[in-house]
Amino acid sequence: MHLLNLGILAHVDAGKTSLTERLLYSVGVIDEIGSVDHGSTRTDTLALERQRGITIKSAVVSFPVDGATVNLIDTPGHPDFIAEVERVLGVLDGAVLVVSAVEGVQAQTRVLMRTLQRLRIPTLLFVNKIDRRGADGERVLRAIRGRLTPAIVPMGAAHGPGTPGARFVAGLGAGAVDVLADHDERLLEEYVEHGALSPSTVREALAAQSRSALVHPVYFGSAITGAGVDALIFGIRDLLPPAGGDPDGPVSGTVFKVERGPAGEKVAYARMFSGTLRVRDRVPFGEGPEGGAVREGGRGRTEGRVTAISVFDHGTDVRVDAVPAGRIARLWGLADIRIGDALGEPRKDCGHLFAPPTLETVVVPGIGADGRRLHTALTQLAEQDPLIGLRHDEVRQELSVSLYGEVQKEVVQATLADEFGLDVGFRESTVICVERPIGTGAAVEFNKKGANPFLATVGLRVEPAPAGAGVGFRLEVELGSMPYAFFKAVEDTVRETLGQGLHGWQVGDCAVTMTHCGYSPRQSHAHQGFDKSMSSTGADFRGLTPLVLMAALRRAGTRVLEPMHRFRVEAPADTLGALLPVLAASRAVPRTTETRGAVCVLEGEVPAGQVHVLGRRLPGLTRGEGEWESAFDHYAPITHGAVPERPRTDHNPLDRREYLLNVTRRVGS
Template identity: 35%
Template sequence: MSQAVIGLVAHVDAGKTTLAEALLYRAGAIRRQGRVDKGDAHLDTDAMERERGITIFSKQTSLDWAGAHVMLLDTPGHVDFSAEAERTLQALDYAVLIVGANDGVEGHTETLWSLLARYNVPTFVFVNKLDLAADGLGPVMDEMHRRLSPSVVDGDALSALVASAGGAGEGAAALLEDVAATDEDALDEYLESGFLSAETIRRLIVQRKVFPCFAGSALRMEGIEEFLDGVVALVQEKTWPDEFAARVYRVSRGAHDERLAWVKVTGGVLRAKEQLSGFDRGAAWNEKVDQVRIYDADSFEIAREVPAGRVCAVTGLSQVLPGSALGAEARSAEPALAPVLSYSVNAAGADATTLVQALRELADEDPLLGVAWHEQLQEVHVQLMGEVQREVVARQLLDRFGLEVTFGAGGILYRETVTAPVRGAGHFEPLRHYAEVQLLVEPSERGAGVEAGTRALEDDLDRNWQRLILTHVLEREHPGVLTGAPLTDVRITLLGGRAHLKHTEGGDFMQATYRAIRQALMTAREQGACRLLEPWYRFRLGVPADKVGRALADLQRMGGDFDAPVAEGDRAEIAGAAPASEIGSYALEVSAYSGGRGRLFLEYAGYRPCHNAEQVIAEAAYDPVADLANTPDSVFCSHGAGYNVAWDQVPAQAHVEIDFDRLRPWRKADASFFAE
């Protein structure tokens, strides 16, 4: 039986869960087609999902159709939970992008399209709610050709070509020409034979050169059977390697609070009671798989083993995170999405430690849920994607931990980086302790996060100490020195260090490492080489033609970058990018000045230099020297007593001298480095 893991992705309210219900019902996997508005959808099992009528957590189910076994993954559609959808993409063989015929291509649709391209996921399109489109499918297809890809083609006709060996049916020639034009080898085949083989068509879909589009109404069960037939005909059976490999795409909690790691097996076989190892959270681990579960919504069956190409959930792995690689699987790319808002959190009747522990358990399931304790403010802060996610987090804290929380006003989540290489030295030598670390902090490309590596010689600093130091570099976010915002887009290189045979303990190198990074950042600040970054949104703004002047004035005031307006009848559309701090609540203004006829679509566009950095830094009033929990100073020892040395005096008193001519070539601190 052929098989494929297919994910459903869409903008909120496009009818994604309704389509899943229709597919399951038509294939006989469920006896009754549930409805989102009635709260009885098969896959929306969480109480919050039923109350809100939206998907919040990814769900797994399956169906059999025409000799194929299809594993369906339903992903959240709301923009606040797009990080959950992004993680699920890494488990997919194919995706189905659902577009509402009544709304067309929306801003988040384009975001999802970009993510599908980033993770190289072959994609089908289903235009839903066709019964609500007065002008039929044509305008939506035109919009998809313009905003997504000109290679979106008629899926029904394409699957008919596959069924008839590529050459039958009226109008086949025009479709064949369009499909063949996407690839040189396919074009040669078409010119030689006048048709394309089924294998060639499937290959073009896998290579994301062609995107078959189907249409119908999931609620009315229109086009569902044709869609199933088409997908099964166009999916290419994949050959998996024999060596075990798997990728964790999600972490959650089961009905009895057991930790579940959701896994796509990409090679060999995953067996219950099998011993697995990996590298996560800056350290190597070795654990045994307890149960292997095959889920259908919230119910599951226990399996002894799962072969390659399938998805499952396992218990017993306490160290893995979404994106963790198991066996021969390569580590996944850093997420493209990131939270842009920061809120202070307070729990009535609970201390900060209890609140932080609860939030960190939630963050264990969602790595983009940032949790931080601000020592100076004596506040717990969380980093979120938006207000709906904030409400969901509050509900999870109440239901799972009994914590009733309130949130402070949301603020923009800034980040910091450096613009020039700087060296840092950290020394920690109170009585009977000793460690010194010397690092190089360099700017990296935008979106790179924090990368670590070493050039230190093992003759000078033992590899075990090097591993420990680089573990401390990677194990947490390091605050910057302009506002205390997290450091990003840097490469930190270990140049050298020193331990004491008798007095060095593991915690000593942690102190020395943290201080070395802070000392480097203070040096960069003194040299004017620190930069504050802020999140930006890409936007698409549609307004009545007579409101274009107002819209352009607003965008200029925000400091945004935008293209010239494009007129479409009595409306105009403006595309560009602007700081999240300026455009975040602009949708309400658009609605007000356009009489409700304006629409603003936003998507995350990464971090850029802050447009009003001086103002933000002044308002933060952050003193890095006074932040004793993240001090840039060092501790030296003299006459049996430790004494503090200010950060700017540390290099002169450091014990290790770095000879760059002797350093080894740079080596990244990756899984192989820590495993050797």
């Protein structure tokens, strides 16, 4: 069966959810088109999505096209929910990027297109809203070529743009051959030799290059009136590649969404890349191969039994006994499943496609809100969105969550109220920094020696690693020198402990090497059972590792870094006098300046903590004509003021006495 897993992506309000509705209507899946304004769309099911008219959670719906089945995934457009888009991109065969014919190429459009190109995902562009006043197809085409990619092939033109009767007239222009010939020397030779190419040759070249993400066909239309949508449907069928994968191969899939069912059970949305998964199969899942490295803060692999499966078909989902490679399915029974987990054999991990969240806020319980219920509710939300990054400070009895932006606060607040009956508020958002080692440090504690109260020997060395490397764990001791479970306990504890460095921030980009190990073998008194007071257990290694690791890290030293955004400002040139001092006061550093007639374009970098303020002030500084675009770029050392400290939420292994009191309830001599 011909399958295609398709993503619909766009800047917020470009009309992608309306386009989804029109596609479902055009192929006969729904009898009436839902309205974003009226909160009646098929894919926006959350109450807040219907109230605000924006997509917050990705949604899957299926429709047929001439014998082919398209699994369509509607994704959020607002930058605060970019993590949802990140998870979807890894399971797509192709994408439609929606651009508004009125607003044109916007900030999020550029971010999405750069990522689609980096991942080489075949992409069609749909210029929406040609029926709206101010629509200008030629202007948008120029913006696409200049700000997104020159490798575009207009599939026709908009006639009567800016009027209710605007329509799409199909037809390849003369420039299409030039674009296609840039990527195919044989096509260029044939064109030069004969002075023209047959329509069938052009169509074949267009399909091949579109499926290889070398060129991007562009359609014009209106999701509201339906103009151009039929042509887009044929483009989806003919110009995007079908899903691949061997159904007889080893089971391999990726979980891109987790939700709770009516009874509170976990339901995982997974794309199968290989093999066939059946009901009652036991399947390993997690972040990496058994015993191998996992992502920073990861947990390794576990196993579960699939109790039920459903797949998407003709606008609904149906229960099945098995799901083969290429399909998207909902899976029941995997109680410990998380978003991002690999099912079966892990595929090569491409890491985060978008930035990590750079803000956090303390959740303040309202009057009558129960702290335990709030913790349980936030834990469930973190399961559905791991980047929420729930932190529990037991000393201060505070719960914190990570954010991409202020709109996420409204979503968390509304979700807690609607789904859990909890009233909460928030403190002012603060920036999330990170720590990196600046040197090499080592420490060791020996079993039954000195003040070590644990029946374990652990030696660790910490040293810097290249930017973006995460946390690596290596052994300088023989793997057979003690039970594997003890090595696993040390590695897992190292990753967990590095969640809070010398200043309380997550430590990354470092290599940790185990240099010493030792244990007390299993012992017992005569005619008696196992005596754990004489024998090492995993708890001994989990207890000792934080003390050794923090001692090594203290000797290595760490540097605190803050998140930096790259920014682009386009504003009238005569407003620079007012704009530049504000940028300087916000510690923004312009790297390039370009003047285009009466418009000036500045590009540079700015601390993440200043982005929200600058975006809010820009309209007043530029007579409402300025355009602000920013995205996370890198972490940079803090060079101003005091080094920010983050309150610890662990047992504080930096203070040996306090740590041992908390962990063992006794202090070594």
